[in-house]
Amino acid sequence: MIKAEHLVKNFDAFCALNDISCTINDGCIYGMVGSNGAGKSTFLRVITGIYKADEGEVTIDGVSMWENPAVKKRIGYVPDELYFLPGASMERMAVMYNSIYPNFDKSRFSSLAKQFGLNTKQQISTFSKGMKRQAATILALSARPDYIFFDETFDGLDPVMRNYVKSIICEDVIDRGATAVITSHSLRELEDTCDQLALLHKGGLVFESDIQNLKTAQFKVQIALRGDYNRDFFKNIDILHFVKHGSVSNMIVRGDRDEVYAKLKTMDPAVLDILPLTLEEVFTYEMEALGYTFTLD
DSSP: OEEEEEEEEEETTEEEEEEEEEEEEEOOOOEEEOOOOHHHHHHHHHHHHHSOOOOEEEEHHHOTTTOOHHHHEEEEEEOOOOOOOOOOOOOHHHHHHHHHTOOHHHHHHHHHHHHHHHOSHHHHHHHGGGHHHHHHHHHHHHOOOEEEEETTTTTOOOOOEEEHHHHHHHHHHOOOOOEEEEESSSSHHHTTTOOEEEEETTTEEEEEEEHHHHHHHHHEEEEEEESSGGGGTTSSSSSEEEEEETEEEEOOOOOOOHHHHHHHHHTOOOOEEOOOHHHHHHHHHHHHHTTTTOOOO
């Protein structure tokens, strides 16, 4: 289990992380979403022990991450800005990974490289952007780490390759009980992959929830009542967003769907429909309720 407690990280006058706390349970895929500059990459660099937090602490299974080689052997990290040894091929990088990671699986490395169609003898510097990210992903997964961190995992990958990378990450989590932490600026990339999602904004953790709860606890209501009415008429309903056009209102509501429907039905509405929200809509309206103005790509 990864536990981050009150993390603060400053770069001169810029606050990259502002009192972030979260718990990432074993065997899950944990997604972090936010715009550029939200703090996602800095958060990953702190919890992987690349940066030292100015305040707070990160522990994995109760052990501090900072300057702890034994713990770092259990983690894999694919950064946003990839790095390979100058002039190295994937085979040369695999030799280096094998010297660092005790569980490095050479057969898995060869199998994944073949599935991705990559030449392991070719210099990585000649690869395209997407191929380089595939190479980094293959090396990280072949290390068989207990915890694996992906920063902007799908950047530079075509739609087919994105789905394939998602599938092998899920396979690793399911088959080995590994834990994956994935950052992205796009909710659409994470919606069908993650068990939990967190939203970062200006260095702060604004929102965190189980993805299934997110999809079921908020929904859209379209209602028309006879006679004049306004938002105040629905005082016993937890409304996140309300818009009225003529006699028809559209509301974003939080709560138990059946209970809300029963309450609204007692008002004898002329029209009453309850519709699901996309995950992007859920985050947008939750942030509106918190007083944030934020747009996701």
